[in-house]
Amino acid sequence: MTSDDLLAALDEDQRAVALALTGPVCVLAGAGTGKTRAITHRIAYGVRTGVYRPTTVLAVTFTARAAGEMRTRLRELGVAGVQARTFHAAALRQLGFFWPKVVGGAPPRILEHKAPAVADAAHRLNLPVDRISVRDLASEIEWAKVSLVTSDDYVRASAAIDRPAPAGFDRQAVARLIAAYEEVKTERGVIDFEDVLLLLAAMLGERRDVAEEVRAQYRHFVVDEYQDVSPLQQHLLDQWLGGREELCVVGDPSQTIYSFTGATPHHLLTFTTAHPGAQVVRLVRDYRSTPQVVSLANNLLAGAERESRIRGTRRTGASAPLELIAQRPAGPPVGFAAYDDDESEAAGIAARIGQLVAAGTRPSEIAVLYRTNAQSEAFEQALASAGVGYLVRGGERFFARREVRDALMLLRGAGRAVDPLTPMPEVVRDVLISSGWSHEPPAARGAARERWESMQALVALADDLATAAEAAGGRASLADLVAELDERASAQHAPTVEGVTLASLHAAKGLEWDAVFLAGMSEGLMPISLAETDGAVAEERRLLYVGITRAREHLELSFARSRNPGGRASRRRTRFLDGLWPGEEGRPGRAGAGAGRAGGGRRGTDVQVPTAARDLTTDADLELYERLRGWRAGVATQTSRPAYTVLVDATLAAIAQLKPGSIAELARINGIGPAKLDKFGPSVLAVVAGGASDATDEH
Incomplete structure (x- = not known):
């Protein structure tokens, strides 16, 4: 690929990023605007034009998956030698290299978990702790360290930002605990992950020879997700730069969702102040999501802007949200649903997922996102009951699974005796069959299916690698696959496992799916009840924005009015959807409004209307709603199936309000697919x- 080809593959704004090869550059990139494409093409263009030597470029990001994706894209662009790593991975590699020279011997062992050392420190101070409080205290220690707050400064620094101490402790106790924790580590001869960055930054600051060697190696820096840098990461970045200006940062203030861990958008928002004359490029063309999804995302942030104007704190410049411009054709309207209780919500979503899968959407392209991990259980049960495979993001790491470790060992062994003429994917299948893989998945769910799905992910990766090699005019070998898996294992960049993803909104950052279900959209969960300040509530809105922008085509938001079946309907939907929920008067816009028609699909102005009886406004509507519920109960009894599998409450409410008079009108209502239309229409x-007749006669 020539340098001209690299530029031709970009849009106008992305091309501006690629051409900004020198000096400080700030890229404000909205969700789905192709920021990874822009910065990898920028690096590749710099190499192709001779401005960069690959080995002098260090690109850092925040997750191993993102770093792995960056390396993969650079390799596809024909650029080898660029370092793309997380902050911690880059720092650990440098610390390991220089430690023998500066300190002597091997670097200290790294604590995988803080909990044992935190518990020891608490016991020394006679602080009463249990498993939960130890976890909370460990998180607070981590916040202090990434915020460059010492035990001596903790009380003042946490009070200055009104940060509460973990429940059950005062700030003085936490300050003493931080000091005791550091003593425990010193006695054990270990360091934690934050120490890796702290020690390397100190080494660079105190040893001129080390700093000069690192700065001679790395001359060009790229930082992705710059809105999430902590003071500690910025401190290390400053040491790497040593006053130089060859820095490109990429971020979006509207996706700042980790401030509780010490992340801050301050450095992104003040970049042009810290680097006068910096080039600023805005990426606003959204290639990920349909106009319906983009419209909802924009309107959600517009609601925050209206509130800012009311408070007299309207944001300007880099702090103002980017308004995305959808580039995809119109898609289905965004769905909105209210359920009677959590169980009904989970079952309703599982039923919708079943419809999508039956219509051709791969399970791995579907996600259910929620605010807290505790919400996952209901969806696990509902999907299992529906016979739909799933995986909980944040569970056991892919490369730590026994079947994956066994498969890697077998593949390594086979590499020494394989016939070089046999296609690599065929070899992989033959090897994995001996380990229990089969061409067809097992009928049973549970552990057997999960084991098969892990090995199937390896088979799919082998196919992808072979296809990519053929496209480049080469041929992939088993050794190539093993090397790819080793690299992915070191970066924890797992291949795709087939199954619906269940994840918290925080864990979904950086990912995307064809279909996304945002569940639990009620006050107390969104925003979470712990969000008591304006800043905390604003971050919850940004978290919902992140969830919305994970969806490419299908997006549905829902909440349950009560926690348990038969419980009091005391919940109300999140305030963030005020003016956006269908059926409300005077809303500024609706999801999908004005999107037009795409490929004969539903009109962009069609949305799933009322959510249940509460939203119906006339006696006639309520009476029809009850008649429909009675009809549904009869069908459920006759077919021996749960009532919600016939039609959910939200669909009955929509029918009661719209009163369709024909099959065509009925087909426009969300929740009634072709099969149900034929069966129940x-x-x-x-x-x-x-x-309608009864209501008319009464009037």
């Missing part, structure tokens, strides 16, 4: 006709 229309 005529009888639903008969109920509607009867309800």
